[in-house]
Amino acid sequence: MANTFATAAAPPRMTARQRATLVVLLGAQFMFAVDFSILTVALPEIQGDLGFGIDSLQWVVTAFALTAAGFMLLFGRIGDLFGRKRLFLFGMLMLTVSSLVGGLATSPEMMIIARTAQGLATAIVTPSGMALITTSFPEGPLRNRALGLNGALLSLGFAVGAVLGGVLTDLLSWRWNFLINIPVGIVLFVAALGLITESRSPNRPKLDVPGAITVTLGLLALVFGLTGAERAGWSSPETLVSLGAAIVLLVSFYLIELKSSAPLAPVSVLHSNSVRWGNLGGLLTFSMESGMAFLLTLYMQQVLDLSPFQAGLMFGFLGTGAFLGGSLSSKVIGRLGAKNTLVLGLVVQAVNTGVLFWLGQEMTVSVAVVLLTTFVGGFGHVLAIVSYTVVSTSGISDDEQGLATGLATMTQQIGFTLGTPVVSAIAATQYGELHDGVATPAGVLSGTTFGFLVDGLIILAGAVLIAIFLRTAVAPALGAREATENVSA
Structure with a gap:
């Protein structure tokens, strides 16, 4: 009886495959957290090499974050429909290619394109990776442990990104802040291909296309208006029109989400x-x-x-x-x-x-x-x-x-x-x-x-x-x- 009770009370343990799967999924999430901050200390070097103005330099950060935020909810729903593993692999491939483009950038425009693509890769991989974690581990202690490790690594990744970015920029070049993603991305792609099991939502939710369009365009108009204020002032037509459009689009998004049967954002x-x-x-x-x-x-x-x-x-x-x-x-x-x-x-x-x-x-x-x-x-x-x-x-x-x-x-x-x-x-x-x-x-x-x-x-x-x-x-x-x-x- 005592042995039976002890066995029943013993905490569940991960299998070897679960541990390997978790390493791959957490490795990808950590990589994206590092990417968010790795360019932070390299911005002045990028500004000097590529010819950014101080009023447009923040787009190196914003282009990444804007596309990540604007499309993350949509790609989370696409993963539910068409397969989270498939989307995860596509996102890792996009990150690897866009990192190569960023590392070879010769102009501000090329840099912004690369950072936008990295943001899209983040929007693809992050929700599918989180969903794969929850579907790979049953609800309870194992899932809690996996999610707890994920949260800790996200915070650590932001700090590590800033330190690693400084080391690479100072000892090599800011370009290595991009190029370092290539071997890591390839390893994670190959490992995910063999380890991760495909999963889809059994409910087949609908795509909230109107919500995705309005929130993405609304955020873009808001950021464009704010950056326009730096260039032309807060009272300029460019700034006022952009901020006005942002308000209209984001209010529309809120109203769409209230009525949608499968909302991207559960504002209700x-x-x-x-x-x-x-x-x-x-x-x-x-x-x-x-x-x-x-x-x-x-x-x-x-x-x-x-x-x-x-x-x-x-x-x-x-x-x-x-x-x-x-x-x-x-x-x-x-x-x-x-x-x-x-x-x-x-x-x-x-x-x-x-x-x-x-x-x-x-x-x-x-x-x-x-x-x-x-x-x-x-x-x-x-x-x-x-x-x-x-x-x-x-x-x-x-x-x-x-x-x-x-x-x-x-x-x-x-x-x-x-x-x-x-x-x-x-x-x-x-x-x-x-x-x-x-x-x-x-x-x-x-x-x-x-x-x-x-x-x-x-x-x-x-x-x-x-x-x-x-x-x-x-x-x-x-x-x-x-x-x-x-x-x-």
Whole structure:
């Protein structure tokens, strides 16, 4: 009897094939997380080599994030219909080819084409990879463990990307930030071909083509309007028309999703107070953190004159703080509750971003301030990530849990997409006169520090609103700890 009980209570173990499959799927997700940040510290080098202006440089980041966010929901549905393995393989092939194009780029246009294709590859592989993880492991401890590892590697990948990008740019060339994907992509493609089992959704959901078109064009118009504000000003016809079109398209998308029988974005669950305010917290923490990272790259290399390698190492402190936040998040949520942890995380991120307003050109003090604030701010950022996911999936019925999770994922992608162009447009108002698209170090200092201040104030304002209006109590400590296993660390 005792032996029977012990056997029944023993945690399930992965088979050798499951472990190998998980390595391939997590390897792909880690690779895409690295790709999101690997060019961050290389941007000034790319600007000089290819002739980007400072007002258009952010498109190297935005072209990737925009296509990833705009098409991810659509390709997730296509994978459900036509096969997730098939789509996963196609995405890995697209990433490998687009990385070769990026590594050989000789003009801004060629670079943007390569980054757009990389974003599309991300939109293809990420949802199919997540679906393959959930279908490869039964619901319970094994799936929770796989999803927990996925979340940890996504956070680690962002930090590793910045460090690796600095090393490759400094020791070899920024081109190797692209070329390194080629052998890795080939290995993962071949391994996936033999290890992964094909899966499809048994329900054969319809494609929400109107929703996909309106959200993609709406995000594109919004980003184009924001970048147009840098070039022509906020009151220019170009900016106003683009932003007006974005509003019309995104409102249309919302109305389409409310009526669609198979919506790309489950906006109907926004009736829940916790879903609504939790996703606002997620949108703020993701968008403002990605915008801060873009400005910090410009500051470290164009004001402090650090090398890409040195700048990449400094981003490692942000990654360390983020890792610590992920490790302690369940304990903090268990003690404070998810709502209070979300507010705390946002306030910590806001304060440590806003403090960067007082940065100057003095090397020693500035480096110390950047290291300390990015470490503590990264800790707060990940507290906000974990708690927003818990909040935004709480207080709703079981049959809406899948919708709430999908909406939280969409929030993350839109945040990544909008952060850099929004904060870049704010900073551009203070760059001063440009010479051949390039600002002076004093202009970059003025613009980036102003951007840091506004970035922090936006997060702080969101934290105050959430503290006031988020009324729904979130699960007790045990439920919170279980929920954090499935979210990004």
